[in-house]
Amino acid sequence: MPTQTFSSFEDFYDANRHSSLRHMLLGPKRGNWVLTYLIANNLSLQWGQEGAKSLVEGATRLGGITIFLPTQNPSALTGNGRRFDEFSLMTVRPGDEFCLSATDWRHWASLYIPNEVVASANRDATAAIGLMTGVVQLPPNRIGRFRSVVEQLGVVVQRAAAAFESVAALKVVERKLVQEIRNVLVMKHEVEHTHGPHVVPRRQIICMAMDFFDQHDGEYLSVEQLATAAGVSERTLRDAFQQQFGIAPVQYLKLRTLHQVRRALKSADPSVKTVTEIATQFGVWQFGRCAHDYRLLFGEFPSETLRHQC
Numbered sequence: 001m002p003t004q005t006f007s008s009f010e011d012f013y014d015a016n017r018h019s020s021l022r023h024m025l026l027g028p029k030r031g032n033w034v035l036t037y038l039i040a041n042n043l044s045l046q047w048g049q050e051g052a053k054s055l056v057e058g059a060t061r062l063g064g065i066t067i068f069l070p071t072q073n074p075s076a077l078t079g080n081g082r083r084f085d086e087f088s089l090m091t092v093r094p095g096d097e098f099c100l101s102a103t104d105w106r107h108w109a110s111l112y113i114p115n116e117v118v119a120s121a122n123r124d125a126t127a128a129i130g131l132m133t134g135v136v137q138l139p140p141n142r143i144g145r146f147r148s149v150v151e152q153l154g155v156v157v158q159r160a161a162a163a164f165e166s167v168a169a170l171k172v173v174e175r176k177l178v179q180e181i182r183n184v185l186v187m188k189h190e191v192e193h194t195h196g197p198h199v200v201p202r203r204q205i206i207c208m209a210m211d212f213f214d215q216h217d218g219e220y221l222s223v224e225q226l227a228t229a230a231g232v233s234e235r236t237l238r239d240a241f242q243q244q245f246g247i248a249p250v251q252y253l254k255l256r257t258l259h260q261v262r263r264a265l266k267s268a269d270p271s272v273k274t275v276t277e278i279a280t281q282f283g284v285w286q287f288g289r290c291a292h293d294y295r296l297l298f299g300e301f302p303s304e305t306l307r308h309q310c
Helices: 009-014 115-121 125-131 140-159 167-185 202-215 223-230 234-245 249-267 275-280 287-298 302-307
Strands: 003-006 019-025 033-040 043-050 054-060 064-072 077-079 088-092 097-102 106-114 134-137
Touching: 003 009, 009 019, 009 033, 009 043, 033 140, 033 167, 043 140, 043 167, 054 064, 064 115, 064 140, 088 097, 088 140, 106 115, 106 140, 106 167, 140 167, 167 223, 167 275, 202 223, 202 234, 223 234, 223 249, 234 249, 249 275, 249 287, 249 302, 275 287, 275 302, 287 302
Parallel strands: none
Antiparallel strands: 003 033, 019 054, 033 043, 043 106, 054 097, 064 088, 064 106, 077 097, 088 134
């Protein structure tokens, strides 16, 4: 089961998959002890709900880093002597010890990322993350986006765990989260070339992006992947899409996802597949927003498209 409720705090901490822990209660129980987990190929994720004041010490697993993110009541937590707030998270390198002290109940998420996954995402990522060890504050837009993605995924895992039984869905989860991890932990430094031999014509940028779409039909893609495929910065890609299509790449990708979902719904057997299972294969975890956007675009809800196949 991806979600477990524990009657004792000892069992809750023993079930932690990312660290070896020593723990001590600092006060009586005020809530439940709940742990939700998901293994997405090389990534491991946990969402925890702790029901009492506690002190936790430990070290992350060897071979990767752990990201710890308070998702509710962050001010109740202190990490290595530093108070968390809504803009904070903690990164812990392999073998590093940490101490988390909580003055109240709280919800949190943690992600374990093997070193090879970080390195494959960005050659400078490991060094950048090393500089951010411990509790760090991030700009509101970066931490806000990261928290939103992690929380949305946690809700889907709790409510529709079967949606992640497919290889396609887990592959999308890994790809999407690696991108978000890179975005939140590694600062981007784009260099724009306004003249000279490095200038890429707009038409060529669009052609390379469209070729990349064709080569990866049915897969979840990010703006960064498109920019890399076109050999330009994300800003240059954005300008090219805006001039060519009148929309930004992120909007284009959103529309592409809606069309992918529609094609899958129209070809699915409604007695076997659900909208949730299909949508998660394309990186959709915010189902209410997706259904709203889908209806605006196609004039019907995703469930109606699926039922029409009966």
